[in-house]
Amino acid sequence: MFKIFIVEDDEMLVSLLSDFIQKYGYDTYAVKNFNLVMEEFKEAEPHLVLLDINLPTYDGYEWCRRIRTISNCPILFISARDSKMDQVMALEYGADDYLTKPFDHEIALAKIKSQIRRTYGSYASFQHQRQIEINGLQLDIDRLTLKWGMQKVELRHTEAKILDLLMNQIECVVSRDLLLEKIWDDEAFVDENTLNVYIRRVRSKLDQLKIVDAIQTVRGQGYRMLPIWSEQS
Template identity: 65%
Template sequence: MFKIFIVEDDGKLVSLLEDFLTKYEYETYSVKNFDTVLPQFEQIEPHLVLLDVNLPKYDGYYWCRQIRKISTCPILFVSARDAKMDQVMALENGADDYITKPFDYEIVLAKIKSLLRRAYGSYATNQNGWNVNVNGLILDVERLELRLGQQKIELSHTEARILEELMKKADRVVSRDRLLEKIWDEQAFVDDNTLNVYITRVRKKLAQCHINDALQTVRGKGYQLKANWSIES
């Protein structure tokens, strides 16, 4: 049974979410003390986190960063803040997706199912147990790790899936639709801006390996990872 950790300070909403998710055989836990979100996360070891932005003391962005230091489990923001920048900030701080309140519970369920499938189920990146190598850059799909020489960069599940697709088709254009299809099951529920944010994150991970300008945007078509990149100091 999958465990879902709900970090939300609206008690009524927490109760409704727990009742709804329990019907679908999810094991739910809600935060008890907003000063100790991370220790509670470590104790529960959830498979997925539902996280609000506006929380007592520290906001959801802060706790998302803290969780990302120790875990790559899916994080789904559920917030009344609907500005594009709020969603961008959530994704840039390590979230996998973002839903604005008020929301349809069926959409929340669809997103949860999709994220769990991608992280642990039949579409999980780490099920393949193999590496992708492009010009010495190695994507370890089992360890969610990007390696170049002695350099090792940790990846989220979504970052790994994007890089896997781009590296397998190095020097070829991968369409935006193909990346969305590869990453999310429920394309109708995905904000197109989400992919832009993840592409930026992938570029930053490549930059940590001193690889710049290898991932190029092909206007009107998609993205292309150049295989003849050179390391920049």
């Protein structure tokens, strides 16, 4: 049974959301002590986190950052803060998705199911080769790593999927629509800035390997990955 870890200080919302989620076969764990979120996270060992921004002690961004140091499990922000910057910040800190309050419980459930499928279910296993190597750049889809020479970086699931698509269509333009379709099966709920944020994060991972200019933006069309890696000086 998949366990959902809820970090939310609105007790009524926690109760209603937990009851609804549990009807569909999920287990839930609501944080009891907001000073000990990480301790409770480690004890619960959840498959997915629902995380508010405005919380006692530290805000959701800080807890997201801390969770990301020890886990790649999906994190879905649930917050009344609806600005573009809040959503971008959540993604930059490592969140997988963002849901603005008040929200329909059915949409929350759909997003939870989507993340669970992509991370642990049928979408977690790519349908083609699970390791790709182009000009020494090695993508290991199972282990969520990207390696070049002696350098290696860890990837998130969505970052790996983006690289998987780009590297399997090397030098070809991959449209934004195709990326959304293949990566987010509930793309109707995806903010238009989400893909931009993830592309930026993929480029950041390449930067950590000292690879620059590997992913080109083709204005009005999408993105293209070139097989000639330009190394940072």
